[in-house]
Amino acid sequence: MIPIPAFFEFECPVKTHCGHRALDHMPFELRAMDVAKPLLIGDVPASHAKRWRPVVNAFRDSQMTIGVVEEIPTDDPQAIVRQLAAIYRDKDCDAIVAVGQGPFIDMAKWLNLVVSTGEETLDAITSGQAIPRTIKPLAVIPSAAADGYEVSGLLRTGNEAVASVNLMPQLIFIDPRSVGQPDDIAMAETALMALTHGVETFFRSDANPMTAVYARTATRLALDALHQLSGIGERGSDLAWTVAQAAALGGCALGCGPCSTTHAIGQAIAAGGKISAAQAAGVVLSYALEHRAIANNLDNDALWGLLCDGDHYARTPDSQRGSAAFYFLRSLLNDLFDRTDGQIRRTLQDAGLTREELQDVTVLPDPLAEEGDTGDYATIMAHAWDGRPLR
Amino acid sequence: MLHVPGYYEYCCRVKVVAGHDVLERIPAILERVHATRPMIVTDRGVAGAGLIDVMTEAMGDQVTIGGIEDDVPPDSSIEAVRRIAEAYRNNRCDALIAVGGGSVLDTAKGANIMVSEETDDLMAFSGVGTLKRRLKPLIAIPTTAGTGSETTLVAVIKDHERHQKMPFISYFLLPDAALLDSRMTLTLPPAITAATGMDALTHAVEAYTCLAKNPLSDANAVSAIELIAKHLLPVMKQPEDRDGRLALAVAATLAGMAFSNAMVGMVHNIGHATGAVCGVPHGTCMAILLPYGLEYNQHRNGHLTAELLLPLEGADTYARTPRNQRAQRVIARVREMNQSLHDITQGQHPRCLRETYDRDGNAAVPFERLPDIVAAAKNDPAVFLNPEDLDDEDYRMVLEHAWAGTPLDCTRIKRG
Numbered sequence: 116m117i118p119i120p121a122f123f124e125f126e127c128p129v130k131t132h133c134g135h136r137a138l139d140h141m142p143f144e145l146r147a148m149d150v151a152k153p154l155l156i157g158d159v160p161a162s163h164a165k166r167w168r169p170v171v172n173a174f175r176d177s178q179m180t181i182g183v184v185e186e187i188p189t190d191d192p193q194a195i196v197r198q199l200a201a202i203y204r205d206k207d208c209d210a211i212v213a214v215g216q217g218p219f220i221d222m223a224k225w226l227n228l229v230v231s232t233g234e235e236t237l238d239a240i241t242s243g244q245a246i247p248r249t250i251k252p253l254a255v256i257p258s259a260a261a262d263g264y265e266v267s268g269l270l271r272t273g274n275e276a277v278a279s280v281n282l283m284p285q286l287i288f289i290d291p292r293s294v295g296q297p298d299d300i301a302m303a304e305t306a307l308m309a310l311t312h313g314v315e316t317f318f319r320s321d322a323n324p325m326t327a328v329y330a331r332t333a334t335r336l337a338l339d340a341l342h343q344l345s346g347i348g349e350r351g352s353d354l355a356w357t358v359a360q361a362a363a364l365g366g367c368a369l370g371c372g373p374c375s376t377t378h379a380i381g382q383a384i385a386a387g388g389k390i391s392a393a394q395a396a397g398v399v400l401s402y403a404l405e406h407r408a409i410a411n412n413l414d415n416d417a418l419w420g421l422l423c424d425g426d427h428y429a430r431t432p433d434s435q436r437g438s439a440a441f442y443f444l445r446s447l448l449n450d451l452f453d454r455t456d457g458q459i460r461r462t463l464q465d466a467g468l469t470r471e472e473l474q475d476v477t478v479l480p481d482p483l484a485e486e487g488d489t490g491d492y493a494t495i496m497a498h499a500w501d502g503r504p505l506r
Numbered sequence: 507m508l509h510v511p512g513y514y515e516y517c518c519r520v521k522v523v524a525g526h527d528v529l530e531r532i533p534a535i536l537e538r539v540h541a542t543r544p545m546i547v548t549d550r551g552v553a554g555a556g557l558i559d560v561m562t563e564a565m566g567d568q569v570t571i572g573g574i575e576d577d578v579p580p581d582s583s584i585e586a587v588r589r590i591a592e593a594y595r596n597n598r599c600d601a602l603i604a605v606g607g608g609s610v611l612d613t614a615k616g617a618n619i620m621v622s623e624e625t626d627d628l629m630a631f632s633g634v635g636t637l638k639r640r641l642k643p644l645i646a647i648p649t650t651a652g653t654g655s656e657t658t659l660v661a662v663i664k665d666h667e668r669h670q671k672m673p674f675i676s677y678f679l680l681p682d683a684a685l686l687d688s689r690m691t692l693t694l695p696p697a698i699t700a701a702t703g704m705d706a707l708t709h710a711v712e713a714y715t716c717l718a719k720n721p722l723s724d725a726n727a728v729s730a731i732e733l734i735a736k737h738l739l740p741v742m743k744q745p746e747d748r749d750g751r752l753a754l755a756v757a758a759t760l761a762g763m764a765f766s767n768a769m770v771g772m773v774h775n776i777g778h779a780t781g782a783v784c785g786v787p788h789g790t791c792m793a794i795l796l797p798y799g800l801e802y803n804q805h806r807n808g809h810l811t812a813e814l815l816l817p818l819e820g821a822d823t824y825a826r827t828p829r830n831q832r833a834q835r836v837i838a839r840v841r842e843m844n845q846s847l848h849d850i851t852q853g854q855h856p857r858c859l860r861e862t863y864d865r866d867g868n869a870a871v872p873f874e875r876l877p878d879i880v881a882a883a884k885n886d887p888a889v890f891l892n893p894e895d896l897d898d899e900d901y902r903m904v905l906e907h908a909w910a911g912t913p914l915d916c917t918r919i920k921r922g
Binding site for chain 1: 507508510511512513514515516517518519520521522523524525526527528539635638639640676677720721722724725726729732733736749752753756759760763813816821822824825829
């Protein structure tokens with residue numbers, strides 16, 4: 116159980132539509148927000164018509180006028196945002212529907228700030244003032260190959276990062292037709308990042324029973340997907356949809372709060388180019404949690420309750436719940452490693468990092484991260500390198 | 507267990523601010539929504555209990571109160587809405603603070619429509635989605651830990667001339683903030699604490715066990731049940747327990763989030779009818795009827811009811827109880843809670859309909875009124891998402907047992 120803090124605030128402006136034909140609800144939902152001319156933007160290539168077509172078709176009988184810009188690159192965000200803002204204004208649009216993932220959705224959030232405030236750069240938008248509550252409606256249609264930040268209140272571009280609950284999309288539509296069918300490795304990476312977001316936001320310093328709702332759900336969905344990908348669970352036809360849900364709800368859990376230790380370490384290791392940030396976070400997660408447990412900064416009981424079902428939880432003696440949780444997370448990675456012929460790493464060593472390279476990894480304090488001790492990072496990374504439990 | 511339906515929606519856009527000193531933050535919250543002159547809307551019970559004084563004292567002189575309207579009737583009406591809208595305009599207010607339960611909040615929402623849309627024709631905005639833009643800022647401060655109405659996007663206003671209750675449904679009706687402050691429930695009388703706590707428990711249990719559940723509403727429900735199971739009886743014994751009071755307020759809001767996304771079932775269905783026909787308070791109806799709803803639906807959703815044993819009684823009892831007995835144990839536990847509440851309140855918390863009384867001490871639910879309750883229940887939409895159907899005979903059977911306080915005879919339940 117999450118303890119009730121003496122004071123807390125919770126806000127999540129996102130309405131989630133999830134499931135079969137979810138996209139068909141989009142015109143109604145936009146109209147309820149007084150939207151008449153949404154601009155649909157996507158990084159999806161025209162060749163991926165299976166993903167793109169149902170989004171456009173959802174508006175077929177809506178009597179709404181839509182603008183569509185597809186195959187948008189993300190290599191020069193500022194210039195692209197400027198161009199899209201010109202289209203938005205020229206066509207008199209009044210909302211954005213963004214189909215994509217990762218940096219593209221960051222760009223969509225930025226575009227929304229530009230068309231809502233009239234300012235072009237993030238500096239100008241944020242200098243001395245909070246992100247306004249009255250920015251234009253933003254709907255996001257996420258995919259199963261996500262970095263997990265799409266639905267959060269975080270916007271990252273280059274070295275800049277902005278956080279505000281008002282940056283979160285008001286609407287998300289997670290429809291099996293539009294989540295794509297990434298390969299297993301991409302889905303596993305998305306699920307690992309969702310797992311990291313879920314678990315770490317559950318235990319974040321500003322956690323409360325309401326953030327825990329999103330964190331718990333994202334964690335369970337991510338584990339469900341990872342069990343299917345590892346072969347432990349039976350593979351369902353909705354696997355990609357489950358992965359997309361986990362990522363999106365993990366973003367809701369994250370909100371605009373601080374990022375985690377695991378995230379910061381994962382990003383730093385990924386900068387070396389030998390392992391993705393999601394995989395690095397997946398490897399580091401159990402060691403970062405164990406490190407917190409040793410420092411008496413983690414409720415082992417709650418962790419085991421988060422990771423397993425009621426029967427497993429209740430059958431495990433109190434004193435063994437922490438070790439059961441760490442073992443569980445590491446076993447899951449082992450199974451994924453076996454199932455993917457080593458493409459999902461169990462340890463940082465698996466990724467080809469040497470001890471020397473590890474010593475050169477500098478975990479930069481993320482501009483939005485909770486404070487961490489660099490010495491702690493080194494210990495966590497050392498154990499994540501060869502897979503040795505901390506105790 | 508994760509239950510993911512083929513399609514679901516989930517939304518809870520209300521900003522929740524919870525704690526022991528949240529009222530002191532009202533000036534900052536008003537500033538954030540650019541409001542300087544709020545009108546306070548409440549009812550005589552809340553004002554008489556001194557809660558408006560607690561609030562205004564906490565705000566200090568940082569806020570200029572545009573007016574206090576403290577005569578909202580128990581059933582929100584269009585007349586009350588008009589009166590409050592007029593006072594709002596006359597006093598040049600720019601925000602509303604609703605302090606109270608569902609009726610107060612509904613009235614404030616109705617008044618907000620009138621002043622924001624600058625209209626005298628409130629009914630023109632009834633129904634779904636007729637509102638197209640943000641309304642004036644509205645802050646909700648619940649004074650019971652039960653209804654969860656601070657999380658809903660609905661207002662129901664009674665039009666006495668047409669003898670109709672008109673619903674207004676829009677995301678623009680959601681409060682800008684819901685403030686949960688332990689001081690607002692600290693002086694709640696024991697019987698009301700009991701009834702509202704069981705109301706919240708019923709919201710959570712029905713959201714988890716009925717047909718429109720989804721993984722997020724489930725997580726809301728489980729957390730709410732855990733908190734109520736842990737804190738309701740201790741707070742009854744120690745009413746000044748601030749942490750317990752706050753936990754119950756948070757639980758009620760979590761349960762409100764659960765049921766406003768997953769809806770409810772036959773407990774609410776029969777409870778609405780019992781309240782309408784016999785005037786029994788909603789929370790009391792929920793407390794009495796909850797075990798019957800669980801028993802009646804057990805052949806459909808017993809596996810879900812069984813899962814609730816973990817948040818309700820903890821890991822040890824869950825592990826010790828054989829899987830096929832867990833649902834029964836949940837039902838028994840709810841009855842035990844009612845018995846404990848009955849004992850602590852020295853009988854003020856009734857265990858069955860036979861034990862409910864009106865203000866004059868007469869039986870609130872005479873046995874001969876049960877057919878009227880059945881007739882009313884058949885027209886109440888809350889039953890649509892109940893796992894099992896009910897016909898006249900089923901309603902009658904459930905009500906007779908709930909009246910007498912005897913467990914259902916499960917062999918009489920028809921499997922539809």
